[in-house]
Each structure stands twice: as C-alpha cells, then as structure tokens.
Amino acid sequence: MNIFVCIKQVPDTETKITPNGDGSYIETSSIKWIMNPYDEFAVEQALLTKAANSGSTVTVVRVGGVKDTEALRTALAMGADDAILVEADDNLDSYMTAKALKGAIEKSGKTPDVIFTGKQAIDDDCLQVPQLLAQMLGMPSVTVVDGCEEAGGSYTLKREVEGGALEVYEVTAPVLIAANKGLNSPRYASLPGIMKAKRKPLAQHSLSDVGVSADDRRVKYSGFQLPPEKPAGKKFDAMDEAAQAGVVAEVVKLLREEAKVI
Amino acid sequence: MAKILVFSETSGETVKSVTFEILGKLAGHTVDVAIVGDMGANATADLAKYGAANVHNLKGANLDKYSPEGYANALKEFIGSNYDYVFAGATSLAKDLMPRLAGMFDAGMASEVTNFVMEGDNFAGTRPLFAGKVLAKVELDGPKPGFVTVRPNALGMPEAPTAGAGAANEVAANAGDIKAAIKEIVKGASEKLDLTEANVIVSGGRAMKSAENFKILEELAEVLGATVGASRAAVDSGYAPHAMQVGQTGKTVAPSLYIACGISGAIQHLAGMRTSKVIVAINTDPDAPIFTKADYGIVGDLFQIVPILKEELKKVL
Numbered sequence: 001m002n003i004f005v006c007i008k009q010v011p012d013t014e015t016k017i018t019p020n021g022d023g024s025y026i027e028t029s030s031i032k033w034i035m036n037p038y039d040e041f042a043v044e045q046a047l048l049t050k051a052a053n054s055g056s057t058v059t060v061v062r063v064g065g066v067k068d069t070e071a072l073r074t075a076l077a078m079g080a081d082d083a084i085l086v087e088a089d090d091n092l093d094s095y096m097t098a099k100a101l102k103g104a105i106e107k108s109g110k111t112p113d114v115i116f117t118g119k120q121a122i123d124d125d126c127l128q129v130p131q132l133l134a135q136m137l138g139m140p141s142v143t144v145v146d147g148c149e150e151a152g153g154s155y156t157l158k159r160e161v162e163g164g165a166l167e168v169y170e171v172t173a174p175v176l177i178a179a180n181k182g183l184n185s186p187r188y189a190s191l192p193g194i195m196k197a198k199r200k201p202l203a204q205h206s207l208s209d210v211g212v213s214a215d216d217r218r219v220k221y222s223g224f225q226l227p228p229e230k231p232a233g234k235k236f237d238a239m240d241e242a243a244q245a246g247v248v249a250e251v252v253k254l255l256r257e258e259a260k261v262i
Numbered sequence: 263m264a265k266i267l268v269f270s271e272t273s274g275e276t277v278k279s280v281t282f283e284i285l286g287k288l289a290g291h292t293v294d295v296a297i298v299g300d301m302g303a304n305a306t307a308d309l310a311k312y313g314a315a316n317v318h319n320l321k322g323a324n325l326d327k328y329s330p331e332g333y334a335n336a337l338k339e340f341i342g343s344n345y346d347y348v349f350a351g352a353t354s355l356a357k358d359l360m361p362r363l364a365g366m367f368d369a370g371m372a373s374e375v376t377n378f379v380m381e382g383d384n385f386a387g388t389r390p391l392f393a394g395k396v397l398a399k400v401e402l403d404g405p406k407p408g409f410v411t412v413r414p415n416a417l418g419m420p421e422a423p424t425a426g427a428g429a430a431n432e433v434a435a436n437a438g439d440i441k442a443a444i445k446e447i448v449k450g451a452s453e454k455l456d457l458t459e460a461n462v463i464v465s466g467g468r469a470m471k472s473a474e475n476f477k478i479l480e481e482l483a484e485v486l487g488a489t490v491g492a493s494r495a496a497v498d499s500g501y502a503p504h505a506m507q508v509g510q511t512g513k514t515v516a517p518s519l520y521i522a523c524g525i526s527g528a529i530q531h532l533a534g535m536r537t538s539k540v541i542v543a544i545n546t547d548p549d550a551p552i553f554t555k556a557d558y559g560i561v562g563d564l565f566q567i568v569p570i571l572k573e574e575l576k577k578v579l
Contacts, residue, residue, distance in 0.1 A: 141362070222398065227397050238560050261462075
C-alpha cells in the first residue's frame, strides 16, 4: 500500500504574529516553526495504517521554505519511510500548494492508495488544500475526520459536522482523508527514530519541477494588519460575597442597556 | 454587473441565516440562490424577502443527502459559465464542498471572509489569518467563477432587506459518480446551534475543574439560548470534547455575546473568540489576559457568580 501524508510547517500557536513592513505578509524572521497541529494526527494515522498493512510505505510531502526541514524530519523520526520537499515560499495559495503536492506525488512514481492530510493549516486557515488535491487527482475526499477504520482498502470514516453530529462515510481506496483533532494520539519521535531519520531519503524539487508557476496563483493577499484593539472594558470586583449580587445586576443591566445584546 | 450565485442550505424548514446575511450585503446586485436537494416549503418565500432574484432547486437521484462529489458535480453543471462569483456561508458542508467545486473550475476561493465589498465587478474581502491574529485583504484571480465562503454572524442580518422576485425554478441535476457516500448520520449530543453559528456562547476553562461542573454553564446557556464552549485547557484536561473547543486548534466563533468562565485567556483561545461582539469574562485572577479583551470583567469565583448570573438573567429575559 502506498500511503502519502501531506504536512505543512506553521508558526507555533503561541507565537505573536505581526505584519511585515509593506503589509504583503507576516514578519517571519523570528518565528518558531512547528508541524501544523492537525498534520500530526494525519502522520499518526498513516503510521497506524502502515502497521496494519504489511509491505506498505509512508511518504511524507511538504511544500514550503527550505531553511528549516524540521517538520519533515519529525515525521521521518515518527516512522515515515521517505520524504519529499517542494521548495517554495511560505505564502503560496491553496491552489498552488495543491498543484505542487499533486506534482510531487506523481513525480515519486508511486500511485497513492490513501493520502492523509490535516483538516486545515492553522496559518492561512483556508481548509481548501485537501479537497483541491483530491479533485486534481480524481479521488474522493472526506474532511474533518475524527474516526478512521480500515480493512482491506475499505474505509469507514467519521466526519464531524454542526452540533457535534457525525457523518459516517464508507469509501474504497484510493481516498484522501483530512484529519481532525481527536482522530488518534500522535506518538512522539523516539531517540533511535530521530537517529534513523537522518539517513532516510529526502527528495527536493523546485516549484517548476512539479509544474507550478506564478500563473497558478488564484488568491491575492494585501494589507496585512493587526486587528483593531478594543477600548478597555469595565472591570468589577466581586471577590467579596457581599458585592456579588450587585455586580451581577450591574453587568446584566449594561448588557441590556449599553451593549444591547440581551 | 457581476453575475452572482449564493449557495444556500436549509436546516429542516429553516434557511440558514448566513444566507440572509450574504444576500443583505449583496443588496443592489441581481443575485440568484441555489439549493441542492430537499429545501422545505417556505425557503423560496424567505429567500425572496432578502433579495433573491431566482431560487434554483437542484434535484436528482442521490442528491437527497450530502456527498462532496455528488453536490459538486450537480453544481458544476448548473453553474457552467453563468456566474462570476459563487458565495456560501462557511458551514461544515460548504467548507467541505466549495474547494472541490473551485478545483473543478481551476478557480480561486476566499475562505471564511468576515466582510467584503464588490468593487465594480470584482470581489474584495477581508479575512482573518492565523486564527484572527492578523487581518488581510483578499482578492481572486484566474478563471471564473470565483468562490467565497462567509463566516456566519460576521456580516450581521440586514435591517431593511430589499425584496427580490424569488422566482422558483426546479433544475434536474446529476450527481454523477459518488465514491464517498454517507452511510449514516450519528446525531450530536447537542441540539443547540453549533458554536460557529451560535449568537450567544458560554465557555468554560481549566477552572471548571471537572466535566460535571460544566452543568452550571449548561444551565446558564439554557436561560440565554446559548451554546456551550470550552478552552483548549479544558478540552485537554478531558472536561469537554474537542467539538466544543474554541480557539486556534478548535473553532473560530463570532457570537454577539461571549461569556468566558474561568478562562485565563491564552493567545490560542483569544485568537478563536476575539471577533465576538461583546465579551464578558469571569475569573478570580484580576490580571488574567482575558480581562484585556473583555467588555465587562467580573473578578470573582465562577462557581459563585454563574448561578447568580443565571437567576438575574431569568428575571429580565
């Protein structure tokens, strides 16, 4: 079974984000980069699928900056067999990213039986690449998946929708599955795993190698700015039990008469 | 003038309100609406009130329930070269469907905009990135139509909507080849509106101390008609399921009222709820970061304050 996982490297969730000088993107110089949190569930599910199907390989693919290949090395250390990096800026749009992933997968010479991704990247929050990639490869996709059972290339997938409801899909490989938090518990890379990862193959391509050019840009961003700060609010001390009823009554009155939200 | 289609969904007999928000924002344009499958008896009339010129109902075999491929195939054929832009609310369904459809046209898509204008024939939107830590202007390029999803509650309901013709039109549609089909739908624990669509949210943090204690938030939510949420700390501690998580690795919300109980306000959480219109925070720590974002802060013990708040609200609601 040829298993692929697509991952992205994103700023740590605790990172403060600031626009760059001309507002064309964010300031990336002092950012701590991590594997996109949803992609960790995708990598884990790929490794679980490999373990259940002997003779399978897990290939991890990433499109992004070359200065730091940490996320790919992490996936290799967790147990992926080989990796592909498509060198690109960090601010590609979803269409270019999906097209580059498609090109990289095709260039590997292996036909995917299953592709795992995270449900979205927490930097651009677009939630587009999984469906676009599936569409480009002519594959079905199921996104926001938090339950995955596989037997003989047949998948039962649970997809979370509004109100905590679940849609249960049945689909036969090939399929693209976009992971949500809760799908599994991602393993940590072991020390032997980290040592082994250094010797695993890592192919590198340019965007043009995988058939992507500037003409493929579909989404133009400009004017990056911090959201407007709210004016300071009103704060009431209700640590003293005697004050509580009065404070709550005052806040309810303000919600009704000043904020007009109830 | 740009030719615009709004893809709409119904929930039972009710058209999702985000459709009306989008129609209100597009007042002055000629806008058609498309609904796939069963749409309920009153949908056309309701959509006409908010400005829909034509309401197209796409019907056909295997379109009675959602499938990404079936809906995309049906809509692709219907859209053809008839529209310049296709809008939809950023619901679970549309967030799954629209990128696949955009891919069929090799077209661009702007995800979850919180505001937009039509500059002449061209769309220009505003969208939060990095879970709302920054905002940017977004425009589309490449083949038409451009696809746009709009975050529910972000635009607000139009106050004086312009009525449209609301001409009903049934379209015979083809679902094509469906490889990923829904076998069953497991109902959620909550009958309440999803966090992403809720107008009022009551959220609990690590200070809730246990899953059982969320009961007092549910009681408060009951009085307010609110949906209950949780911070990542509360979810990671096992007090609440991930479906309830508000934040950068949970749901991004935009209610008119957000009540944060025992939430300190980690950057992760603030990112997910900062587009709330009015924020009330209850926390024992007067220096908790949540108070810098709150319109009304109550420094106090949530286990004492929340029950009093519930009783006080009962009096006025």
